[in-house]
Structures are given as C-alpha cells and as structure tokens.
Amino acid sequence: MNEKVSLGRAQKTRDYAAQQLKLESGMLILDAGIGPGTMSQTILSGTADLTIVGLDASTRLLGTARERLGLSYGDRLHLVRGVFEALPFRDKSFPRIVSAYAFRDARNQSIAIGEFYRASSENESSRLLI
Numbered sequence: 330m331n332e333k334v335s336l337g338r339a340q341k342t343r344d345y346a347a348q349q350l351k352l353e354s355g356m357l358i359l360d361a362g363i364g365p366g367t368m369s370q371t372i373l374s375g376t377a378d379l380t381i382v383g384l385d386a387s388t389r390l391l392g393t394a395r396e397r398l399g400l401s402y403g404d405r406l407h408l409v410r411g412v413f414e415a416l417p418f419r420d421k422s423f424p425r426i427v428s429a430y431a432f433r434d435a436r437n438q439s440i441a442i443g444e445f446y447r448a449s450s451e452n453e454s455s456r457l458l459i
Contacts, residue, residue: 362431
C-alpha cells in the first residue's frame with residue numbers, strides 16, 4: 330500500500346531517510362510503527378552494529394516483522410507492543426527515532442510527538458525522522 334501512496338517511491342524514501350539518520354555503530358534505534366519491518370530491514374541491512382526496537386500496536390504486524398527479520402537480525406531486533414501516545418520506554422532512551430509511513434496512524438499526533446521527544450536522547454536536529 331505504501332508503494333501506491335508514494336507513487337512507487339516508498340523504498341527510495343526509506344533509503345533516503347536511513348541516510349539522514351546519520352547512524353553510528355552501537356546505536357539503539359526506535360522504529361515507531363514497525364509494521365511488517367520494511368524500514369527496519371533497510372536500516373539493519375545498511376549498518377552492522379546497531380539495534381532496533383520495533384514498536385507497533387498490532388500483534389499481527391509484530392509477528393510479520395519477526396518472521397521477516399528474525400532469522401537474519403534476531404539478536405539486533407526487539408519487538409514491543411505499544412502506541413505512539415504512551416511509549417513504554419524511559420526518558421532519553423533512543424538517539425534516533427524513525428516512523429516510516431506509520432505516524433499518520435497516531436490517534437493524537439500532538440501527544441505522540443511529545444512522547445517521541447521524551448524518549449529521544451539526542452539534540453533537536455537529529456532526534457526524529459517521520
């Protein structure tokens with residue numbers, strides 16, 4: 330569906346977003362709204378030594394992400410059920426947060442942005458990529 334919404338540019342957009350994250354070895358990244366794991370796969374395949382926490386409200390989509398990425402990246406992928414408006418993480422947990430084609434599903438985007446800000450550990454310019 331994201332390919333249709335983006336007029337066939339979804340993967341190119343994910344690739345561009347991954348470059349903009351300025352990822353470094355050892356980072357812990359939040360993929361908010363991991364869905365089937367497409368953005369996480371883009372990030373994990375491009376950087377050898379980082380870990381992704383994939384958040385999604387859907388247990389079905391978390392299962393799909395586990396099936397898709399578990400064998401290749403199992404030790405670098407942790408899946409958590411939750412919503413954007415009440416992130417189940419401590420303050421300043423993530424140096425980078427990404428939400429690819431999922432933020433539109435937030436029930437309250439203002440609260441969600443506040444939660445992303447709270448959970449982010451980096452400076453203003455590199456905190457969040459939606």
